[in-house]
Amino acid sequence: MAKRNLNDLVAFVTVAREGSFTRAASILGVTQSALSQAIKALEARLEIRLLTRTTRSVSPTAAGERLLKAIGHRFDEIEAELDAITALRDKPAGSVRITSGDQVLKSVLLPKLVPLMREYPDINIEFDVCYGFRDIVADRFDAGVRLGEAIDQDMIAVPITPPLRMAAVAAPTYFATRPLPKKPQDLVNHNCINIRQSTRGGVYVWEFEKKGRELNFRASGQGIFNTSPHIVEAAVMGLGIAFLPEGEFAPYLDDGRLVRVLEDWCPPFPGYHLYYPSRRQPSPAFTLVVDALRL
Structure with missing residues (x-):
């Protein structure tokens, strides 16, 4: 039996996983044209279409999905073994x-x-x-x-x-005209800066605990972000109260640009x-x- 060149299979697995000829070509270090030709040659050899191409995306057909599941992990195992060889x-x-x-x-x-x-x-x-x-x-x-x-x-x-511990913080200018919250329920009267979870799409629910009593608060306010650095910046600017792991705020708490509240409601967690x-x-x-x- 004639030995087969496996380069076209590697090309197919990469394109199928990336969902893009552009990204796959970059990963493999080849041109998009060469990659496209390799996929076409593989499909011609197998006499079946493996990828569905549109102007915006690339996805495996039913046959392509089956081939990806059958061989994709084997290439991963080969890469792992090659990495392990470096022990020598x-x-x-x-x-x-x-x-x-x-x-x-x-x-x-x-x-x-x-x-x-x-x-x-x-x-x-x-x-x-x-x-x-x-x-x-x-x-x-x-x-x-x-x-x-x-x-x-x-x-x-x-x-x-x-x-780690969570921290609820705001700028001194924000609290200049508002009372400090003494318990999580007091946050209902404040402008809270929140984060939208990218995987679930929902807004994060603030979690507090004190002496074994857990309390979840669905914060609301004018600002919602999907990255924590921008939440920190908004808090420093005085937009409202932010709630993130304390390390995110450390330099601003140290120099007084942020003030911490509800600290007794924020116990350590893994x-x-x-x-x-x-x-x-x-x-x-x-x-x-x-x-x-x-x-």
């Missing part, structure tokens, strides 16, 4: 893809991983900033960063920060964790990343 080298090498929020990237990931990258120049790390819950398996990330209480049970979770599939076979590069981030 004098210096670990390979690529690691991590998705996280912006604040934890700046405060935890970069301070801990930049020294690692300097020490091991053959290790490449791709950082993806996302404020929603990414499916790291489907999106082919090696790991994600999420608060400990929000991680699925089938994942390995490694703590990378101590326990901090950020690095999480990844339990079935994942870690490469030497990935193991070094985990060890560098581990609390």
Whole structure:
């Protein structure tokens, strides 16, 4: 039996996963024209259409979906084994893809991983900033960063920060004409700055707890954002009361540009964790990343 060139299968898997010839071509380092020709040749060889193309998107046909499920994970396994081979080298090498929020990237990931990258120049790390819950398996990330209480049970979770606390804050100028809230129910009389959750589409419900009593408050106000840095900026400008992990506000609380309220209603909770599939076979590069981030 004649041996088949697997490049066209790699091309198909990449296009199907990315849903875009442009992104797939960038990942594979080829032109869109060459990629299109490879897919057409594969479809001609199999005598069946694998991808449905429109002016805006690309998606697998029923046959393409079946082929993707049959071979996609096998290419992932091959990549994992090739990464594992680097254990035989004098210096670990390979690529690691991590998705996280912006604040934890700046405060935890970069301070801990930049020294690692300097020490091991053959290790490449791709950082993806996302404020929603990414499916790291489907999106082919090696790991994600999420608060400990929000991680699925089938994942390995490694703590990378101590326990955290939420903080309700506002600028002194905001409180100049308004009373300080003494309990969460008082927020009903305030302009609250909220965040819309990108995965579920709903506005975040503020969660408070004091002496075992839990209280959820559906805050309302003039400003709703989908990124936390802009919430912080709006609070500093005096728009209203914001509610985020305290680390987001740290420099502004220190210099007095923000004032904290309801602190006795904000107990500690599990901090950020690095999480990844339990079935994942870690490469030497990935193991070094985990060890560098581990609390």
